[in-house]
Amino acid sequence: MITIAMAEDHQMLIDGVKSFFEYDDEIQIIGTVNNGEDLVKLVSLKQPKLVITDIRMPRMDGINATKHIKKQFPHIRVLALTMFDQPDAIKQMLDAGASGYLLKNSGIKMLSKAIVTVANGETFFDPNVAFNFMNSYIDENVTIGKSEKVILSNREKEILQLIAEGKTSKEISEALFIAKTTVDTHRKNMIRKLKLTNGNELVKYAIDKKYSF
Structure with a gap:
């Protein structure tokens, strides 16, 4: 079972993710918060296997929250879920200790894939940011999500x-x-x-x- 603590300041997004994984046998959301400070406290209390965090949040951003979490619990994996696709933001998040980077417009199916990949000790990158960043920072031992377009009437x-x-x-x-x-x-x-x-x-x-x- 992959236990998850999630930090996101938009409650609607949290509710959507929780709804999708509510009956999943492999993934369980064990706690959610709306800012970085509370995320650090939540992780300390429940020690999940994986943390999903936004970057921009009140009281403490996701980068600093990740630094605190990785310093206390280096075994806990961190997946960034954000709207920021700039190389600087990606680099800062990776330097803080994140093992995955996903954009919010990627959809929940790719989020599910990212969760499993990162929880298994690998690195996952959103396809919309990976190739712009590949040469300068990402090594070859990563999983890059695949975008599949299906045309519906x-x-x-x-x-x-x-x-x-x-x-x-x-x-x-x-x-x-x-x-x-x-x-x-x-x-x-x-x-x-x-x-x-x-x-x-x-x-x-x-x-x-x-x-x-």
Whole structure:
């Protein structure tokens, strides 16, 4: 089990991440806070396997919080989750002791991959920052996330949004004034396009897109 403490000053993002991993058998969020000072206290109290932290936060930023955490608990892994893609920010976070760097617009599926990679003692980089930074700082022993674009129709996107809101096929059909069988067909097509295996995975994907960073 990968236990996680998370620091993020936007509660909506925290709620989205917690919702996605609520029933995950491998990943467990054991505590969340909204600033760096409280993160250091939380880590000291619960000693999770992994810390997810933003960089810019009130009272103490993620860079200084990471320095404190790594000094006290060098075995605890740190993953940065931020909007900053500047090389200076990345370097400061890595120098502080982080083992992963992910942008908030990457989506929860890539976050899940980053969590497992970093928890296993490896380094993970968002593909949108890795190649700009590769030559100067990142060595070859890292995992770089892969961006995969899937083209959904406008109707499929509408249905996906309603699935994320917890609506059934019948409720979706009524909301969009289409037959329930049409909704079911769209569901099957999306499962095929997205290379998923069943409806439950489609629901997870829908939630992922609803809470995209």
